[in-house]
Amino acid sequence: MTTQPAMVIIGAGQCGVRTAAALRNNGWDGEITLLGNEGAAPYDRPPLSKAVLLGERSTEQCAFHDDAFYRDQRIDLRVDACVQHIDRGARKVVLSDGRSIEYQRLLIATGAEPRRLDVPGANLQGVHLLRTASDANALAEALQPSRRIVIVGAGFIGLEVAASARARGCQVVVIEAGARALMRAVPEVVAGYLIDKHRQMGVQIHFAAQIERLLGSAHVTGVKLKDGTQIGCDCVVVGIGVKPRTELAEAAGIDVADGIAVDDTLRTNDPHIFAAGDVCSFPHRLFRRRMRLECWKNAEDHARIVARNMLERGETYSEVPWFWSNQYDMTIQIAGMPAFGVESVVRKTGDTSRIFFALDRDGVLVGASGVGKLSEIARDVRVAQTLIGQRACIDRALLEDPDVKLKGLVAVEAL
Ligand SMILES: Cc1cc2nc3c(=O)[nH]c(=O)nc-3n(C[C@H](O)[C@H](O)[C@H](O)COP(=O)(O)OP(=O)(O)OC[C@H]3O[C@@H](n4cnc5c(N)ncnc54)[C@H](O)[C@@H]3O)c2cc1C
DSSP states (O other): OOOOOOOEOOSSHHHHHHHHHHHHHHOOSSSSEESSSSSSBBSSGGGGGTTTTTSSSSSGGSSOOOSSHHHTTTTEEETTTEEEEEETTEEEEEEEOOEEEEEEEEEEOOEEEOOOOOOOTTTTTTOOOOSSSSHHHHHHHHTTOOOOEEEESSHHHHHHHHHHHHTTTTTTEEESSSSSTTTTTTTTHHHHHHHHHHHHTEEEESSSSSSEEEEEBBBOOOOEEESOOOOOOOEEEEEOOOEEEEEEHHHOEEEEEEEEETTSBBBBTTTEEEEOOOEEEETTTTTTEEEEESSSHHHHHHHHHHHHHHHHHTOOOOOOOHHHHHHTTTEEEEOOOOGSSEEEEEESSSSSSSSEEEOOSSBBEEEEEEEHHHHHHHHHHHHHHHHHTTTOBOOOHHHOTTTOOGGGGHHHHHH
């Protein structure tokens, strides 16, 4: 069956649904087809590792919209429509059931896939990944009080699960292959600050630890490290990063470079096809390099811009990245790219709240990581986001001094 040419979106996730809504808001009156393969309407993923694991919210409550929204906005949402192939010549996508849908413009927003452990035992029962609502429901069920949980990977997902598991009364061990936590995300000083909190909360953490195998016959019972250490457990959570879902694009001959390669308008090398969200890598004007982001705000920002560019507005993307995480009673907010810094300057904004500014080798502010109480970090991180966008060079003493209002530096110090 073939339908009229439409705006077609592959991936009914955050970026997909936001783009569909933005197409309507920007005046597109024709068809919008949103193709998903999760069997459920688009939902918000950040609560999966936090409120859902804590039992404070159901996965159904994470849905972005109810059915009426899709009806009112005339968005043809299909939740069991797995796209198998993009036929660029005929400008159509082919679904796994053989049906095809023609497009005028196509957006690939297929997100990212959690990496799996590649060791013997990785497929045992009780080994969890966390990306989808059903992953979260299965893990929430496993996090019963006193259970022994091993988390592989001290990235944001691993640390959020650790915090949720401790709150549920589990015993938690984190195993990280690298020398420290959050290697790609934040400077060492920030990671150290977070890890101190996890240790205070009773989480055991092993760094530079290589897993040899997972133990157990049907269900996982433990983890064996390459140095011979064995850690008994009832459940393993693998949080070792994600890889962009680029297979459809690659098979269609679309350029890929750590994600589907788009230009600064989020268009691929095929003028009718765009990519956005976790799946794409894009040139960032501010940081003068190609990057791929895996975060909520990026999916929101990309959706807003890509919808306009699917309507040929030709806008370029240059938002300053922003990310947040919640662990225990701490909020973490990150603006810019702290990992690109070579020097850290710390501002104490409360008894346990800190802002870690990251400066590059020219002294330009490239990142700010706030850790602590929301009310003690949010304002400074927000202002830092503006300063980062202005490539500001700021005296270290001013950054350090909590009595100096960052806002006052915005106009004067911008380059
Ligand atoms: C547990 C968890 C916690 C997170 N917490 C935070 C946080 O605290 N802060 C933050 O900033 N970010 C967080 N994130 C990241 C944020 O949720 C993602 O960056 C965001 O969801 C990316 O949106 P996306 O639309 O690009 O991809 P996704 O939301 O992954 O959506 C892609 C969709 O495409 C579908 N799809 C793939 N292939 C096909 C196909 N062939 N046919 C049809 N459909 C297909 C997928 O099934 C999926 O539904 C978290 C993510 C997870 C998993």
